[in-house]
Amino acid sequence: MEQAYQTYSLLNEEVKRWQDERGSFWMEELSPAETPPYYPLVDFPEMVVLELWKRLNRVIGVLVSESVLRGTWNEFKADQPVSDPELLSCLQIALSGIAHLSRARIMETKKDMFNAQLQDSDEAESTGCPICGEDAAFSVLTPPNGKRCLHCTLCGHEWPTTRVGCIRCGREEASEQNYLNSVEFPGIEVVACEACGQYFKELDLRLLSVADYIWEDVRTLPLNYAAEQWLVEHAKVSGKVQ
């Protein structure tokens, strides 16, 4: 865990350096769509993906030719599995670094619209990120009054959602969801949904501050096991097959 964290931190530092050096140049090159999702990752320019990906690969000593990277990027976009785990994690971190840039660019031009949306108590219907189109990873309860939002780990965007319910399938009946928590992880609950057999974490940002959501997810893996266990046992009791 310690080792994994060190590697992860090194890669993130490289992303920050790249953003400082190259961010303003690439921000100009990115061309978001007019309607959401404004910038799905499949539309990221290949040049920007390869540039950052290569830098990250270099940090952990993965040396791969440009043509292999290009091929792998096309496979990834076509939803094909990437077999090299190191190459894949560098790609994912690179994509997130680019998505954060594209989000900053989109927020610049559409700031008023997003602010109005955040204030509006009628929440958005979709669980897909309006910026990058990825499914929300977490729900978060935001200060000061615990307004519930969805959080996208790819681009870092947050947008309002319904006050209760499963963020995977949209069911709102409280009896369908079971909240599990642990004293070890204050401010985090894992919500297991009986209706769809999936689970997700809900973070109360009034009780904890999160510097890095991806790492927060890894750090709280015991909650995933608890949710999986609950879903297995519950499926047994109710005779459902997952």
Ligand SMILES: [Zn+2]
């Ligand atoms: Zn996003």
Ligand SMILES: [Zn+2]
């Ligand atoms: Zn569900």
